[in-house]
Structures are given as C-alpha cells and as structure tokens.
Amino acid sequence: MIETHEYEGIIQIKMSRELNGSPVYWVAAYLVDGLLIDTGCSDTSGELASFLTWKNLRMAVNTHYHEDHIGGNHDIMQKFGIDVFAHPDTVPLIAQKPTLYPYQEIAWGYPVPTTVRPISGSIHTALHEFHIIETPGHCAGHIALMEMTKGWCFTGDIFARGNPKFIRPEENIGEIIKSCRLILREAGERLVLFTSVGKIIEDGRNALTSFIEYISNLAEKVQAMARNARTIEEIINDEFGGEHDFAKFTDAQFSTRNLVRSLLEMKLQ
Numbered sequence: 001m002i003e004t005h006e007y008e009g010i011i012q013i014k015m016s017r018e019l020n021g022s023p024v025y026w027v028a029a030y031l032v033d034g035l036l037i038d039t040g041c042s043d044t045s046g047e048l049a050s051f052l053t054w055k056n057l058r059m060a061v062n063t064h065y066h067e068d069h070i071g072g073n074h075d076i077m078q079k080f081g082i083d084v085f086a087h088p089d090t091v092p093l094i095a096q097k098p099t100l101y102p103y104q105e106i107a108w109g110y111p112v113p114t115t116v117r118p119i120s121g122s123i124h125t126a127l128h129e130f131h132i133i134e135t136p137g138h139c140a141g142h143i144a145l146m147e148m149t150k151g152w153c154f155t156g157d158i159f160a161r162g163n164p165k166f167i168r169p170e171e172n173i174g175e176i177i178k179s180c181r182l183i184l185r186e187a188g189e190r191l192v193l194f195t196s197v198g199k200i201i202e203d204g205r206n207a208l209t210s211f212i213e214y215i216s217n218l219a220e221k222v223q224a225m226a227r228n229a230r231t232i233e234e235i236i237n238d239e240f241g242g243e244h245d246f247a248k249f250t251d252a253q254f255s256t257r258n259l260v261r262s263l264l265e266m267k268l269q
C-alpha cells in the first residue's frame with residue numbers, strides 16, 4: 001500500500017506491505033523536482049512505479065543499501081530507464097541478493113539486485129542542488145541529502161526517533177551521533193528533516209540537538225553503571241525495564257542489548 005502527502009512541493013511516498021488491510025511497517029521515499037530519494041520495499045515496487053507515471057522522474061538516489069530503501073530500484077529502472085545513485089561502498093551490496101532474516105522477509109521482501117552508480121559531492125535537478133553528506137552509524141555507506149537554500153535534509157535512517165530503545169547489531173550509536181552533529185554543522189539556520197520513518201520534522205535543529213543530548217546523557221549514565229560493576233543484563237533491566245518486545249520478533253536484531261553495548265563503546269565528548 002502507498003500513501004502520499006505533499007510538503008513544500010515535495011511528495012512524500014509512504015509504502016508498506018499490506019496484511020489484512022493494515023500496513024506492516026511504513027517506509028517513506030521522497031520525490032522532489034524529478035529526483036526520487038529511496039525507492040521503498042520490493043513488495044510495493046509495482047505500486048510505486050505506477051504512481052510515478054507522468055511525474056517527470058529523472059533519477060533516484062538510495063540513502064543506503066537496506067532492503068526497504070532499494071526495493072523499487074528494479075521496476076523504476078526498467079520502466080523509466082533512469083539512473084539510480086548510491087554511496088560507492090554500497091554499490092556492490094545493492095548489486096547482490098541480500099541475506100534477510102525472517103522478519104525482514106515478512107516486512108519488506110527481497111529486492112531484485114540492481115546496478116546503481118556511485119555518487120559523491122552533490123546532485124543537481126533542474127531547480128535544486130543537493131549536497132551528499134556521508135552519515136555512517138546506521139550502516140556503512142549511508143548518505144543524507146541536503147538542499148541548503150531551502151533548509152531541507154533527507155536523512156534516510158540516520159534519525160528515526162529521539163529516544164531509541166533498541167538498535168540493530170550493525171548500528172553504532174556513537175557514529176550516529178557524529179553524523180547528526182555533522183548535519184547540524186552543515187545546515188543553515190533552517191533545518192527540516194525528511195525521515196524514512198515518515199515523519200517530517202520542521203524544527204530539525206531542535207530535534208537533532210535534543211537527540212544528541214539525550215544519547216550523550218544516556219551513555220554517560222550507562223558507562224557509570226558499568227564502572228560500578230553492573231552487568232549488561234542489570235543495565236537493561238534497571239535503565240530500560242528489560243529487553244524490548246521487538247527483540248522477540250526480529251531474531252534479536254532490534255534489541256536493547258545492542259543499544260547498551262553500543263552506548264558502552266561510545267566515546268564521550
């Protein structure tokens with residue numbers, strides 16, 4: 001299923017697999033001036049390609065290689081003959097079939113491998129220039145796109161919620177915070193965040209600043225607990241009220257344990 005919304009001339013395209021008439025998990029792509037930023041999951045690739053008909057699609061960018069951001073690549077490349085771009089490190093990953101956990105197969109399905117082109121620096125549309133900002137932490141090869149004159153930043157999965165309770169094993173919370181600091185440094189006074197979870201955050205400066213502060217305080221607290229000989233188990237229970245339910249459904253891929261481990265490794269500034 002697809003839902004669309006418009007904001008300052010940008011079309012947000014929310015996509016999800018549908019089960020019994022309900023969405024399983026939304027992921028958002030954005031269409032701005034002929035540029036599509038992310039392409040959703042494979043389950044909605046046909047719907048996405050239909051929606052994009054007569055929308056003057058010129059090119060697409062994948063913010064990272066995860067299956068819910070590249071799943072529409074194949075169909076739109078076939079249908080519109082456009083190029084898709086991604087960080088150079090992710091080009092080979094997008095070109096091969098990924099290994100997915102059962103929860104990923106259920107939520108998003110396998111993307112068809114595609115040959116995308118490496119990108120760095122900036123990308124131009126007729127009306128806009130988007131700076132490519134390397135933003136690792138969620139995974140390697142993650143990029144954000146920033147339109148300086150408008151104050152728009154398309155953040156992929158680098159920022160989803162202000163107080164995360166779980167992360168994936170490949171995520172590094174210290175790197176995520178560094179990437180958020182970089183976005184704040186690069187941005188002008190106006191910063192609107194267009195996130196992949198579908199939230200458009202008008203006061204992006206405040207959201208990222210609060211997030212950085214929250215995680216920094218949490219890391220300090222968790223590291224102090226570890227210095228006082230508290231085990232990871234005890235930290236999970238005392239600070240988070242136990243492991244999050246998501247761990248059960250995701251083969252412990254999304255877990256509080258991963259978050260605590262990463263907080264313990266984080267270098268405090």
Ligand SMILES: [Zn+2]
Pocket residue numbers: 064066138157
């Ligand atoms: Zn992701």
